[in-house]
Amino acid sequence: MGNIFDEAARTWDEKPSRVENAQKVGEAILKFLPVSKEWRTLEIGAGTGLLTLYLQPHLCEIVAVDSSKGMVEVLREKVGKLGVKNVKPLLMDAERELPPGEFNLIVLHMTLHHVKDVPSLFERLRELLSSGGFLAIGDLLKEDGTFHRDNTGVYHFGFSKEELFGYFKEAGLEPYLFELVHSIERNGREYPIFLAVAKTPG
Numbered sequence: 168m169g170n171i172f173d174e175a176a177r178t179w180d181e182k183p184s185r186v187e188n189a190q191k192v193g194e195a196i197l198k199f200l201p202v203s204k205e206w207r208t209l210e211i212g213a214g215t216g217l218l219t220l221y222l223q224p225h226l227c228e229i230v231a232v233d234s235s236k237g238m239v240e241v242l243r244e245k246v247g248k249l250g251v252k253n254v255k256p257l258l259m260d261a262e263r264e265l266p267p268g269e270f271n272l273i274v275l276h277m278t279l280h281h282v283k284d285v286p287s288l289f290e291r292l293r294e295l296l297s298s299g300g301f302l303a304i305g306d307l308l309k310e311d312g313t314f315h316r317d318n319t320g321v322y323h324f325g326f327s328k329e330e331l332f333g334y335f336k337e338a339g340l341e342p343y344l345f346e347l348v349h350s351i352e353r354n355g356r357e358y359p360i361f362l363a364v365a366k367t368p369g
């Protein structure tokens with residue numbers, strides 16, 4: 168898994184659609200959630216930090232986990248250059264382990280379709296969420312497998328609202344929101360992007 172992204176890391180930010188997509192999902196998170204400077208946040212599959220760096224001025228701290236060494240290196244360099252103090256890049260495979268602590272917000276942006284066992288991840292993420300905490304997923308709406316040129320490491324061709332809300336409920340999370348927030352043009356067609364949010368009870 169790591170290798171595909173290791174190779175892509177250095178040029179990841181050169182594709183404007185990736186930057187724009189992260190920004191649209193970030194805007195929606197700020198619009199729909201009561202984001203606070205007190206919030207401790209975890210991003211899983213943070214990549215080069217497109218969403219992390221967009222959100223960081225509005226949050227207390229972001230632990231930015233990624234399983235690709237190349238991605239984590241690029242994010243470390245960006246954080247250093249920008250002098251950002253509240254972003255902690257961390258090399259970690261979230262399907263094997265998760266960082267310690269409690270988080271008010273956990274985000275995944277274009278990462279969930281690379282996660283093999285979604286129910287198991289959600290169950291472990293719920294344990295890290297504080298009472299009233301949010302899990303926010305930005306990803307592709309159900310597609311026909313044509314979005315990626317190569318589907319290696321792609322375990323889901325997007326998600327439907329029903330499917331995702333089913334996973335939330337299975338993990339003991341309350342579905343909170345599902346909005347289409349953007350769409351990526353590729354192959355002469357549109358691939359809609361959603362923001363789905365769940366909340367911990369309490």
Ligand SMILES: C[S@@+](CC[C@H](N)C(=O)[O-])C[C@H]1O[C@@H](n2cnc3c(N)ncnc32)[C@H](O)[C@@H]1O
Nearest residue numbers: 172212213214233234235260261262276278281
């Ligand atoms: C499509 S990229 C998205 C990166 C970033 N969120 C963005 O929008 O630019 C998916 C990212 O998830 C990471 N990833 C995939 N599976 C992971 C896992 N099990 N644990 C941590 N990171 C993972 C990949 O290394 C990659 O950086």
